[in-house]
Structures are given as C-alpha cells and as structure tokens.
Amino acid sequence: MTETPTLAPDRDVAPAPAPPRRGGRWIDHWEPEDETFWRRTGRAVARRNLVASILAENVAFSVWTLWSISAALLVAHYDVGFSAAQLFFLVAVPNVVGAVLRIPYTFAVPRYGGRNWTVVSGLLLLVPTVLLALAVGRPGTPYWVFLLIAASAGLGGGNFASSMTNISFFYPDRGKGLALGLNAAGGNIGVALLQLGLPLIVGAGGLFGLVGASAAGVDLARAGWVWAALGVVAALCAWLFMDNLSVSLAPFRKQIAVVRHRHTWIVSWLYIGTxxxxxxxxxxxxxLVALQFPEVPAAHYAFLGALVGSVARPFGGWLADRVGGARVTLWNFAAMAAGTVLVIVAVDGGSWPLFLGAFLLVFVTTGLGNGSTFRMIPMIFRNRTEAAAVIGLSSAVGAFGGFAIVATFGVLGLVNDGGVPASAVATAFVLFLGFYVTCALLTWWNYARRGAAPAGAGS
Structure with missing residues (x-):
C-alpha cells in the first residue's frame, strides 16, 4: 500500500479566526463545497475571477516566451552574429528565472491576496517588454545585455504559480480539474498567440505565408510596446473584476509544510514531464525549425505546437475529472514517449512533414498531461491551503524542465562548436524519452496500480 499524505480535509481542521478586514475587494465568507452557496453566489463570482485570471495569464505567458520567436527573428533579420548555442541560451534563461520566481509567487497569494498580486504581477511585465523595445532599437547591443533582458522575461513565468494557487480556492473539488485546466490553458495559449501575432506585428509576415513580410523590414521593438500595453490592460482588469479571498490567507509555515510529503515531489517530477x-x-x-529546416519559414508554423498543447490542456483536466487523473496521466506518458520516438525518426531522416506531425502529437500530450497531473493534486492533498501550495510549488519545479530542455540543445551546441546538427537534436530527444519512461513508471507505481492511489487520485 502506498504511503498517503497525512493531510486532513478542510472540514477536519478547526476553523481559524476570521482575518481582519483589509482594504480593497475582500470576500470573507467563501464555501464552494456548499451546493446552495455555490449555486446562488459562488459560481458567478468564481467565473468572473477566472475570466480576469485567464486574461492576465495569457499576457504573462506571452511575455515569458517573448524570446522564443524573437530569437528566431534575430537570426533572420538582425545582424547580431550570435551562434546557435547562444540563441538557445537566450531562449532558455527566461524559463529558469520564471521557474525560480514561481516559488515566491506561490506564497504571495496567501500573503497579499489573489487580486492584489495579479495587479502587481501584471505591472511587472512592463520591465521585460520595455527593455526589449529599447534594446533592439540600438544596433550593436552586446549579447550579455540581451541575456539580461531575456532573463527579466521570467517575470511572466512566475505569474502562473500565483494564478493557479488563487483560482484553486474559488472552485469546489468536483470542478477544480476543468477550472484549473481552463485557467492554465488560457495562459498556455498566450504562447501560441505570441508566436502567431508577433511576426505579424513586427513585419515578418506569417499565417502560412498569407501575410507577407513588410518592405520596411522587421521591427522587434513594436512587440515590446504592444505587450507592455497588454500588461497594463491585464493589471487594470484584475483591479476592476477580481476579488481577494480571506480563506486563501495562510501563514507561510502552514504552506511550506507540504515539502515534507513525498507526494509533493512525485507530482512535481511528473509535472516536469508535462x-x-x-x-x-x-x-x-x-x-529548431529555423536551424534544422532552413527552407521552411519558421514564422509560419511556430505557433502551432503551443496552440494544440494549450487547447488540449482543459480536456486533460476534464477527462481526469471523469476517469481519474492517474489513468489519464499514465496513458498520456505512453503516448508522449511514442510521439518522441517519431520525432527522433523524423530528425534522423530529415523529413519536415513527419517532424511537424510528430511534434504536434507530442505537444497534444503535454497539454493533456498538464491537465490530468494538476487534477491529481486536490485528490491527493485534501486540505485546500496545502493543495494550493503544492500546485504552486509543483509548477515551479515543472518549469525547470522547460529550462532543461532548451539548455540541453544549447549544451549540445557548445559541444558541436556552436552548431546544433541533426545528430545532436536526436540525442536530446533520446534523453527526453528516457525521462518520460521514468514518469510513466512513477505514475503507475504510486497512483495507477491497484490499491496504490492515495486519497482517490486514481478514481
């Protein structure tokens, strides 16, 4: 029998004294598990907060991945002279900064309130966007400056942890899978919108070639100003339409206690994979498209992976609500491994159609797995405060996986004198395949095998 978390449901914990009323929009009474309360009051308030949260997440994810497409455009339209390895590290550094920031962002909601922190985190997005606009307009900007500006884009990555932590308090357990899936998908799809919209905005063309490149050339500074304005809009919407929940307030020691439970780290490992x-x-x-298939215009296809992965995420949560998070997660890792094998075959054979199709399959499995893995957390940790803390902490650990993937390509580029040949790309995907096998085994052993699922995670 698997060890289960020694976390009592909320109803078994003595209610804390009502917190003192603070300035701003605070809700002191919140009982989403009460059917009458949920039907009369809770559902409408939760939906309003979810919509504003999705908008904020969407802009934050766009800013976080601003350099994913900007780096590719630097290669094609700016004479910066950076090597392939340098470009991959330029893309990787926002991921590691975002991963680190997710830890304090997780604890910000129980300290300051979800609405308040969403406003602050939205305004912080002005830092990386304005800096990008200024830097690309100055020819000769050195690599280390671009690296620091890219690192500041990690501010957008931190938002996910606070947003998911906040929304988890608004919804009852029976609806958390879909609600968290929608909130996360709204953020994830920001990557696709960025990779679709940025080339159009800066004059690089796109939409599978239906929009041509501007005769005046590419101006990346426009992207910085556009997403800076969107950051202000997101902060304003949070200020006008979101609420703080008193029930979300909790001392740091109560939240950090989850690090003692092994299931916190097992779920975090799985979230690295998804x-x-x-x-x-x-x-x-x-x-990868620009370097491995130079004959293919990367700006035409860059957004597709993030788009299908984002759309798949709420379906992963919805499916896990019905058949069990562990079952969905286990079979999803099997499909992810199969898709990775196809990517390796495509890279070795230099087949663009197979590469695109296989990669899109992998993207779909990342989205489904994101939704199903997060659905498992409220079933394992039945205390709402600690479940919210695990959601935030596992999102931080999982984001390190994003850095590891991009950095792997960068390191292999250094080994190959700055270039990333097909053999290096195939080697990277073999390493990723091995990791997915460990995720599948951990899911089966701890949650999917008969008698192993703690607190109903597999049912």
Missing amino acids: FGSFIGYSSAFPL
Whole structure:
C-alpha cells in the first residue's frame, strides 16, 4: 500500500479566526463545497475571477516566451552574429528565472491576496517588454545585455504559480480539474498567440505565408510596446473584476509544510514531464525549425505546437475529472514517449512533414498531461491551503524542465562548436524519452496500480 499524505480535509481542521478586514475587494465568507452557496453566489463570482485570471495569464505567458520567436527573428533579420548555442541560451534563461520566481509567487497569494498580486504581477511585465523595445532599437547591443533582458522575461513565468494557487480556492473539488485546466490553458495559449501575432506585428509576415513580410523590414521593438500595453490592460482588469479571498490567507509555515510529503515531489517530477515539456518545446520549436529546416519559414508554423498543447490542456483536466487523473496521466506518458520516438525518426531522416506531425502529437500530450497531473493534486492533498501550495510549488519545479530542455540543445551546441546538427537534436530527444519512461513508471507505481492511489487520485 502506498504511503498517503497525512493531510486532513478542510472540514477536519478547526476553523481559524476570521482575518481582519483589509482594504480593497475582500470576500470573507467563501464555501464552494456548499451546493446552495455555490449555486446562488459562488459560481458567478468564481467565473468572473477566472475570466480576469485567464486574461492576465495569457499576457504573462506571452511575455515569458517573448524570446522564443524573437530569437528566431534575430537570426533572420538582425545582424547580431550570435551562434546557435547562444540563441538557445537566450531562449532558455527566461524559463529558469520564471521557474525560480514561481516559488515566491506561490506564497504571495496567501500573503497579499489573489487580486492584489495579479495587479502587481501584471505591472511587472512592463520591465521585460520595455527593455526589449529599447534594446533592439540600438544596433550593436552586446549579447550579455540581451541575456539580461531575456532573463527579466521570467517575470511572466512566475505569474502562473500565483494564478493557479488563487483560482484553486474559488472552485469546489468536483470542478477544480476543468477550472484549473481552463485557467492554465488560457495562459498556455498566450504562447501560441505570441508566436502567431508577433511576426505579424513586427513585419515578418506569417499565417502560412498569407501575410507577407513588410518592405520596411522587421521591427522587434513594436512587440515590446504592444505587450507592455497588454500588461497594463491585464493589471487594470484584475483591479476592476477580481476579488481577494480571506480563506486563501495562510501563514507561510502552514504552506511550506507540504515539502515534507513525498507526494509533493512525485507530482512535481511528473509535472516536469508535462509542463516542462510544453514550455521547453514551445520555446525551442521555432529555433529548431529555423536551424534544422532552413527552407521552411519558421514564422509560419511556430505557433502551432503551443496552440494544440494549450487547447488540449482543459480536456486533460476534464477527462481526469471523469476517469481519474492517474489513468489519464499514465496513458498520456505512453503516448508522449511514442510521439518522441517519431520525432527522433523524423530528425534522423530529415523529413519536415513527419517532424511537424510528430511534434504536434507530442505537444497534444503535454497539454493533456498538464491537465490530468494538476487534477491529481486536490485528490491527493485534501486540505485546500496545502493543495494550493503544492500546485504552486509543483509548477515551479515543472518549469525547470522547460529550462532543461532548451539548455540541453544549447549544451549540445557548445559541444558541436556552436552548431546544433541533426545528430545532436536526436540525442536530446533520446534523453527526453528516457525521462518520460521514468514518469510513466512513477505514475503507475504510486497512483495507477491497484490499491496504490492515495486519497482517490486514481478514481
């Protein structure tokens, strides 16, 4: 029998004294598990907060992955002289910064309130966007400056942890899978919108060639100004339409207690395989296309992977609500491994159609797995405060996977004198395949095999 988390449901915990009323929009009474309360009051309020949260997440993810397509455009339209390895590290550094920031962002909601922190985190997006606009307009900007500006884009990556932590408090357990899936998908799809919209905005063309490149050339600074304005819009919407929940407030020691439970780290490992793959592949895909298939215009196809992965995410949560998160997660890792094998075959054979099809299959599995893995958390950790903490912490650990994927290509580029040949790309995917096998085994042993699922994670 698998060890289960020693976390009691909320109803078994003595209610804490009501927190003192703070300024702003605070809701002191929130009982989503009460059917009457949910039907009369809770559902409408939760939906309003979810919509505003999705908008904020969408803009944040766009800013976080701003360099995924910007780096590819630097290669094609700016005489920067960076090597392939340098470009991959330029794409990788926002991922690691975002992963680190997700840890304090997780604890920001129980400290300051979800609405308040969404406003602050939205305004912080002005830093990477304005810096990008200024840097690309100055010829001769050195690589280290671009690297620092790319690192600041990690501010957008931190938002996910606070957003998911916040929304988890608004919804009852029976609806968390779909709600968290929609919130996350709204953020994830920001990557696709960025990779689709940025080339059009800066004059690089796109839409499978239906829109041609501007005769005046590419101006990346426009992207910085556009997403800076969107960051302000997201912060304003959070200020006007979101609420803080008093029930979300909790001392740091109560949240950090989840690090003692092994299931926190098992779920985090699985999330490296799902979300780490999504954000890593989303970041690397445009560069991989540009470097491995130079005859293919990367701007025409860059957005497709993130789009299908984002759309698949809520379906993963919805399916897990009905048949069990462990079952969906296990079979999803099997499909992810199969798709990775096809990517390796495509890279070795130099087949663009197979590469695109196989990669899109992998992207779909990253989205489904993201939704099903997160659905498991409220079933394993029945205390709402600690479940929210695990959601945030596992999202931080998972984001490190995004850095690891892109950095793997960069390291292999250094080994190959700055280039990333097909053999190096295939080697990277063999390593990723081995990791997915470990994820499948962990899921089966801890949650999917008969008698192993704790707290109903597999049912």
